[in-house]
Every structure is written in C-alpha cells, then in structure tokens.
Amino acid sequence: MKTIEIAEVLEGKHEGKKVKIRGWIYRTRSSGGLAFVVVRDSSGIIQCAVKKNAVHEKHFEDATKALIESAVIVSGTVKKDDRAPTGFELQADSFEVIHFSEVFPISKDQSTEFLLDVRHLWIRSQELNAVMKIKATTLKAFREFFDKKKYYEVTPPIITSSAAEGGSTLFEFNYFGKKAYLSQSAQLHLEALIFSLEKVYAITPSFRAEKSRTIKHLTEYWHIEGEEAHLSFTELQEFLEEMISFVCQKVASTNEKELKLLGRDAGELKKIKAPFPKLTYAEALEKLSKKGRKLKYGDDFGVEEELLLTEDLDVPLFITNWPKEIKAFYMKESKDGKTVHGVDILAPKGFGEIVGGSERETDVNILISKLKHEGADLKEYEWYLDLRRFGSVQHSGFGLGTERFVRWICGLEHIRDTTPFPRVINRAYP
Ligand code: NSS
Numbered sequence: 001m002k003t004i005e006i007a008e009v010l011e012g013k014h015e016g017k018k019v020k021i022r023g024w025i026y027r028t029r030s031s032g033g034l035a036f037v038v039v040r041d042s043s044g045i046i047q048c049a050v051k052k053n054a055v056h057e058k059h060f061e062d063a064t065k066a067l068i069e070s071a072v073i074v075s076g077t078v079k080k081d082d083r084a085p086t087g088f089e090l091q092a093d094s095f096e097v098i099h100f101s102e103v104f105p106i107s108k109d110q111s112t113e114f115l116l117d118v119r120h121l122w123i124r125s126q127e128l129n130a131v132m133k134i135k136a137t138t139l140k141a142f143r144e145f146f147d148k149k150k151y152y153e154v155t156p157p158i159i160t161s162s163a164a165e166g167g168s169t170l171f172e173f174n175y176f177g178k179k180a181y182l183s184q185s186a187q188l189h190l191e192a193l194i195f196s197l198e199k200v201y202a203i204t205p206s207f208r209a210e211k212s213r214t215i216k217h218l219t220e221y222w223h224i225e226g227e228e229a230h231l232s233f234t235e236l237q238e239f240l241e242e243m244i245s246f247v248c249q250k251v252a253s254t255n256e257k258e259l260k261l262l263g264r265d266a267g268e269l270k271k272i273k274a275p276f277p278k279l280t281y282a283e284a285l286e287k288l289s290k291k292g293r294k295l296k297y298g299d300d301f302g303v304e305e306e307l308l309l310t311e312d313l314d315v316p317l318f319i320t321n322w323p324k325e326i327k328a329f330y331m332k333e334s335k336d337g338k339t340v341h342g343v344d345i346l347a348p349k350g351f352g353e354i355v356g357g358s359e360r361e362t363d364v365n366i367l368i369s370k371l372k373h374e375g376a377d378l379k380e381y382e383w384y385l386d387l388r389r390f391g392s393v394q395h396s397g398f399g400l401g402t403e404r405f406v407r408w409i410c411g412l413e414h415i416r417d418t419t420p421f422p423r424v425i426n427r428a429y430p
Contacts, residue, residue: 001018001019001020001075002020003020003021003022003073004019004020004021005021005041005042005043005044006021006023006039006040006041006043006044006045006046007043007044008043009021009044009046009078009088009090010044010046010086010087010088012080012088014078015078015079015080015088016077016078016079017077017078018075018076018077018078018093019075019076019077019078019090020073020074020075021039021041021046021073021074021075021090022041022071022072022073022074022098023039023040023041023071023072024039024040024041024069024070024071024072024101024124025037025038025039025040025066025067025068025069025070025072025101026038026039026040026045026068027068028063028066028067028068030050030063030064032052033051033052033053033060034049034050034051034052035049035050035060035063035064036048036049036050037050037063037066037072037074037095038085039072039074039090040124040126042129044086045085045086045126046084046085046086046088046089046090047081047084047085047086047088047089047090048074048076048089048090048091048092048095049076049089049090049091049092050063050074050092050095051091051092054091054092054093055092055093055094055095056094059092059094059095059096060095062095062096062097062100063092063095063097065100066097066100066101067100067101067102067103067104068101068104069101069104069124070097070098070099070100070101071097071098071099071101072095072096072097072098073094073096073098074090074092074094074095074096075092075093075094076090076091076092076093076094077090077091077093078090078091079091104121105118105121106118106121106122106125116416116422116427117429117430118430119420119421119422119430120421120430123420126261127261127262127417128417128420129258130255130257130258130259130261130262130410131258131262131406131410131412131417131418132420133255133258134251134255134258134259134406134409134410135402135406135418135419137250137251137254137255138247138250138251138402138405138406138409139203139222139224139402140250141246141247141250141251142203142224142243142247142400143203144246144250145242145243145246145247146201146226149199149239150199151199151200151201151226151228152197152199152200152201153200153201153202153203154190154193154197154200154201154202155202155204156183156186156189156190156193156202156204157183157189158182158183158204158205159175159180159181159182159183160180160181160182160183160188160189161178161179161180161181161380162188162376162380162381162383162384163181163184163376164183164184164185164187164188164328164330165184165185165208165328166328166374167375168209169184169208169209169210170182170184170209171207171208171209171219182207183204183205183206183207184206184207184208185206185223185225185399186202186204186206186223186225187225187227187330187397187399188330188384190202190225190226190227190397191227191330191360191384191387191395191397192383192384192387193227194227194228194229194395195229195387195390195391198228198229198230199226199227199228199229200226200227200228201224201225201226201227202223202224202225203222203223203224203225203402204222204223204225205220205221205222205223206220206221206222206223206399207219207220208221210424210425211425212425213424213425214303215413215414215415216352216404216407216415217415217424218403218415218416218419218422218423218424219423219424219425220423221401221402221403221404221419222401222402222403222419223399223400223401223402224399224400224401224402224405225397225398225399225400226239226397226398227395227396227397228395228396228397229393229394229395230393230394230395231359231394231395231396231397232359232394232396233320233332233341233343233358233359233396235396236343236357236358236359236396236397236398237278237318237320237343238274240318240343240345240355240357240398241274241275241276241316241318242274244272244274244276244316244345244355245272245273245274247405248269248270248272248409249269249270249272249273251269251409252266252267252269252270253266253270259410262410262411262412263411264409264410264411268314269409271314271315272314272315272316273315276315276316276317276318276345277313277315277317277318278317278318278319278320279309279317279318279319279320280319280320280321280339281319281320281321281322281323281339282297282321284301284309284319285297287308287309288305288308288309291308293305293308297323298323298325298326299326300326301319303350303352306346306350306352306353307349307350309346310346310347310348310349310350310351311349311350313348313349314348314349315348316345316346316347316348316354317345317346317348318343318344318345319343319344319345319346320341320342320343321334321339321340321341321342322339322340322342322344323338323339323340324338324339324340327340327342327358328342328358329361329367329370329371329373329374329376330358330360330361330367331358331359331360331361332358332359332360332361332362333361333363333366340358341358341359341396342356342357342358342359343355343356343357343358343398344356345357347404347405347408348408351404351407351408352404352408353404354400354401354404354405354408355398355399355400356398356399357396357397357398357399358396358397358398359394359395359396360395360396360397362388362392362393362394362395363388364385364388364389364392367381367384367385367388368385402418403415403418403419406418
C-alpha cells in the first residue's frame, strides 16, 4: 500500500477505508490494552488508536513504549471521530516504529533562549511549520508576480567591494588580502543588469551587522529586490501596491489553515487591496504632530513614529519624498532640491517598514558628490558610475525584507520566528 499524507486523510476522502501514513509521534498515552498515539507529518496530525489485539503483539508493545518524536509507519482504517484532536482517527492494524526517539528535550514552558539553542528540533513545532509554509507561499507568490510582469530572475554576487547602504552595518572580511563585504543589497548590481535585461529581480540573502537586539532586525535576511529600466517613481509605487496585494491574496487563499493556527484571520489579509494610502514625509510629520509627536524636519522615524502613523490602518502606508539628507546616495533628487524620489512602505499596526524603494539618480556628478560626502572610496564605485556614462536611462527599484513581510502577514511578535535558523547578534548556532 502507498503511504499518503495525513492532510489527505483529514479531508475525509478515505473515511472507512484502509490507509498507510508515516511520520513522528506528536503525543502519546496508553492505558490497559489501548494506546492513543498522535502522529504528525509535514501536512497535519492524526490520532492513531492502537488496540492490543488488533495489531501484532510487538507492534502493540512498541506503541506503548515509543516516546515523542519516534519515527513510525502506521496503517489502519480511517474513522470519523469528533473526540479525536483533528476529527479523524486511524484504527491501526499495523504500527511500526522505524526509530525509537531518546527523551525529547523540548517540553512545555521553556525559555526563549533554550528554544533558540534547540532550534534544529523546535522547527518541528506546529507554529514554525505553519510560518515556514506561509513563507514558502510568499516566496512563490513574489516569483509568480515578477514572472507575470516579465521580469528575469538574476543571480547577483554576495561578495562585494562596494556598499549599497553605507558603512555602519557592513560585514567586512579578508578576501585574499583585500577588503570585501557581504552584500547588504543587490541593488547596484541589479542596476547594471537592467541595461541588458530591462526588468530584473533577485531573491538573495542580505547581511547587516545590526549591533542591537530588536524585534525586526536580523543580521542575515532574504531580500527580494526588483529593478526596472524606464520605470518612473509613480509607476514604481503602482507596481509595489499591486505586488503586495497580489501576494497577500495568494497567502490568504493558500494558507487559511496555517494563518488560523497562528491566530491570524485570512479574511483580514483578503482586504489588503491596492490602492494604498500615501503621505509625503512632510505630511507624515504633520500627522505625527497632530498625534502629539513633534519632530524636526529631517528627523528619521523610529518604532514609535511607525506605530503612530499606522495604528489606525489595515493596509500598508507609503511614505514618499524624503529629505535627501536621511536617504541613500543613489536616490533621485526632486526638482525642489530638498527631497528625493524615495518610498518607504510601512506595514499597518506598527509592524514597521517592509519596503524601501526609489527612482535612481542618473546624474553622474550628483552621484560623485554624494559618494564623496559619505567618504566612500570612489574607485570601488567606478563601475557603478559607468552605468550613467553608457546609455543612462530613468529607472527605479526596491527591496523588500522577506522576513519583515512574513512577520506582518503572520502577525508575529518577533522577526526571528519567520526564519528557521535566525541570525541575530550573539547567535550563529545552530
Ligand atoms: O535598506 S533598505 O531599506 N533598502 C535597500 O537595501 C535598497 N538598496 C533596496 C533596493 O532598492 N534594491 O532595505 C530594504 C528592506 C527594508 O525595507 C526591510 O524590509 C529589509 O530590507 N531589511 C531588513 N530585514 C531584516 N533585518 C534587517 N536587519 C533588515 N534591514 C533591512
């Protein structure tokens, strides 16, 4: 008999029929001649009733003996049973233990630090299983969207000699006697690639030496970045709202069960549809001021400001036209000479910034003067400046932090739970 997924059994198609499943013991209890063993696989959990006289003597003994996380193969008849944890029970006629687990170190109410130390085991939990499934849908949906928009997926380098986002969060290392860095963003290389392919995207790890512990920073995260030739700043914003709506709809329709397990309502996600509200930086300052938070023109927004700006919203908020002093060297200057064509997208309810994007500066002299002002080594940016010397065109692009996005979609407290093996300050294990 072929093995089938537990989820398939839970759909009710096999009621009254014989099936075979395989997985790991999730919970177990036995009394007298009966063992109730709840088994999980990647798709779900089901209770197996192992009766003394219904299975081989050794199988029954093993079923009463096997500890949580033992690997098993079970066959039996499917019965609908409202008392069982997931509404169905498998009445076993065979219960084979493939591996007897040692005592599993994880039980209830353990500290966050301990659970991070045993992360290689904790990723088996129902919660992390659900988040990882949602993340998989998310990545797939972004790829699908780019594909629909005729973007090419490209493979930019991770080892670089030029920084996109300034020096303060660079991981530096010795590259055969020369200084090199782990990439903070693929942007500069994507900008080079548009002159060949016009519309490109990349999904790569990005690295930021974030020296403090926060609920929204990782030192290694998966960066979804797009860049398009001839794209104006307004068109970039339209692209972004369409993309976010598309991905939210996909997750809502694909992962209702997982969202529910995490206490998130798929119906709320379905309501996330373009167009989204937009404020200029100056208007955002006004909104903050009305809420009693007075900032000077040129101050950046922190966690508190992000919350004040988005606490009353159900959809993301675009903030555009930032003062040039607080944004990166590559952002296109507006005609006013004060602001840049940059956009930050804040997730609602204080989940914070999920996207940074902009139209790119095309004036080689402005770029040179800004790089000099930042104290950058111009030699390392010669190649980038060449892009403004050979067929320069208007273009725009963005970066979205996959884990920030998933944290918001799943409504999670901490970003670390959006990734199986989080990398934060003081942790590169397991
Ligand atoms: O610094 S960004 O705002 N912008 C860039 O890196 C651009 N060069 C992207 C581009 O235009 N191609 O980072 C982009 C996004 C930001 O909005 C967050 O969602 C995410 O990357 N991000 C992070 N996620 C997790 N952890 C950390 N430390 C982090 N830093 C940025």
